[in-house]
Amino acid sequence: MxxxxxxxxxxxxxxxxxxxxxxxxxxxxxxxxxxxxxxxxxxxxxxMQVRYAHHEDYQFCYLYRGRPGSKPSLLFLHGFTAHKDTWLSVVKFVESIKLNRKPFHLVGTSMGGSVAGVYAAQHPSDICGLSLICPAGLKAPNNNEFVKQMQDIKNSENVHRTPLIPSTPQEMEDMLRLCSYVRFKVPQQILQGLVDDRIPHNDFYRKLLLELLHDKSCYALQEKMDKIAVPTQIIWGKQDQVLDVSGADILANAIPGCQVVILDNCGHTVAVERPRKTAKLILDFLVPTHSTENNKKLL
Missing domain, CATH: 1.20.5 (Single alpha-helices involved in coiled-coils or other helix-helix interfaces)
Known part of the structure; x- marks a missing residue:
C-alpha cells in the first residue's frame, strides 16, 4: 500500500x-x-438560550426560546429549587423579563406547581391559563410513605437522610425509583455524575426542605386554590409515590371548570416519563383557551 x-x-x-x-x-x-x-x-x-434577569438583589437564570407574538408565552416552573420567598421571586422574575405585559400560560410541576397555583390566585390578570402537574402544597387525604417520612423529618429536623437529596449513586437510584414509575436503566457512572452535580447544592436543599415543610409553605396551594379563576388543567401520574393522586380531586372540587387528566402507568416525574403526552395535553388545552380569550376580546 x-x-x-x-x-x-x-x-x-x-x-x-x-x-x-x-x-x-x-x-x-x-x-x-x-x-x-x-x-x-x-x-x-x-x-434554547441561557439568560439571566436581575431585580434588586435577585438573579434569575432561565432558558428562553422564541419571540413575543400574538400567542401567549409559556412559563414553566420546575420543582424543589424554590425557597421561602418563592412567591415574591416569581413576581419579580415575571416583571424583570416583561412577561406580565400580556397574559401568559403558566405551567408548574411538583413544588413549581404550588408556586404556579399561588401566583395564579394572587395575579389573575397576568395569567390566561394554568397547567398544574402533580403539584405540591395540598393536604391529600391519603398519606403515603413519602409524606410520612417528610413529617418525621419535619418533627426531628434531621434532613441528612432524605430521599430527595441524594449523596451517593445508590441514593440517586433510590430517588429515581421513588419519583418515576417507569424504570430507567441508568449506568453507575451516570448516577455518579448526577450526584456530583448536585452535591455542591445539597446543604442549600436541606435548609430549603425544612422551610418548605413548615405549615406556612406546606399547604400554600390549598389555602389559595379557591381563588384561582383562570382556566386550569391538572395532570397527575396515577402511580405517583411522592404526592398522592388524590390531590387532583381536591383541586377539581375547588376550581370551577377544572380539567383533570390522570395518566396511567406514570409516576411523579410526568414530564420525564411521558414528555410527548404531557406536551400534547398542554397544547391541546392551551389552543382552545387562547381562542376563547381572543373571541371575548372581539365581542
Missing part, C-alpha cells in the same frame, strides 16, 4: 480516536462533566 495512503488512514484514525478517548475519559473520570455537556447539547439542539 502507498505510504501516503497509510499516513492518511493514520491521521484519520487519530482524529477519530481523540473524541472517542475524550468521551471515555469523561465517562470514567468526570461523569458530571458529561452530564453538563448533555444538557448543553440539548439546549443547543432545541434552540
Amino acid at each position: 502507498d505510504l501516503d495512503v497509510i499516513n492518511i488512514f493514520m491521521i484519520a484514525g487519530s482524529t477519530l480516536a481523540i473524541p472517542i478517548l475524550a468521551f471515555i475519559a469523561s465517562f470514567l473520570l468526570w461523569p458530571s462533566a458529561l452530564i453538563r455537556f448533555y444538557y448543553w447539547y440539548w439546549r443547543r439542539a432545541l434552540g
